[in-house]
Amino acid sequence: MNLPFLRIGLPVLLSLLLLGGCELSAPREPVVFGVQPADWANTAARLRGFDHxxxxxxxxVRRDDRIDTGQIRSWTQDEAAYDIELASVILGLGATRVRGDDATVTIHQAGEEPVTLLQDPERAFFSAFGWPLPVRQISSWIKGLPAAVSDGSAPEITFGAGGEVIGIEQDGWSVSLRKHQPVDIGSYQPLLLPHFVQLSRLPIPGQDAQVTIKMAISNWTPFR
Structure with a gap:
């Protein structure tokens, strides 16, 4: 079963999240808007280390006039490895489980044989579905942290009144983060993590749809 013949729907959206792929460069020093907290370097290091x-x-997901919705039953991140369980009624798709790491991803949709992909995730995703997804960066962005890899452009960070990151501009994507709440990660101080994340990107040459991705996170749970 080849990727272009997978049924299009939200479960496939997260099938490629967090994958590695082509090598990207380290980002330049960010451009800061708002007041950067004095302890931001320490907070950023803690966010980078929060990978379990x-x-x-x-x-x-909104693409022009089409809106697809679904439920993230569970998305477990263990450094580079991830295990995502989704539920959706989009196009009649049922439960979907996605497991992978930097090199491979396996998609298992209910009632079908598992499909393992070894391609560059961004290129494969756009070829199949016709709209972009920042698969290398999103695991950092949803924590309120610029991605550790980029296309070389300098990220822009906007801080809120409470010192939290409320906006990130990187690699052509605009990321809005809201509803920050302290999460106990088992260390001396809780981390302030967003519970609402929105990513949007205007159409670019060869990609004719404007895309907006919204995630409402009900629960952050650390594990060791």
Missing amino acids: WTIEGKIS
Whole structure:
């Protein structure tokens, strides 16, 4: 079963999240808007080190006039490895489980044989579905942190009144983060993590749709 023949729907959206792929460069020093907290370097280091977590919530994807929605039953991140369980009624798709790491991803849709992909995730995703997804950066962005790899452009960070990151501009994507709440990660101080994330990108040459991805995270759970 080849990727272009997978049924299009939200479960496939997260099938490629967090994958590695083509090598990208380290980002330049960010451009800062708002007041950067004095302890931001320490907070950023803690966010980078927070790479064992599970989230639950809802997700929607808008492409021009089409809106797809679904439920994230569980998204577990263990450094580069991830395990995502999705539920959706989009196009009649049922439960979907996605497991992978930097090199491969396996998609298992209910009632079908598992499909393992070894391609560059961004290129494969756009070839199949016709709209972009920042698969290398999103695991950093949803924590309120610029991605560790980029296309070479300098990210822009906007801080809110409470010192939290409320906006990131990187690699052509605009990321809005809201509803920050302290999450106990088992260390001396909780991390302030967003519970609403929105990513949007205007059409670019060869990609004729404007895309907006919204995630409402109901729960952040750390694990060791």
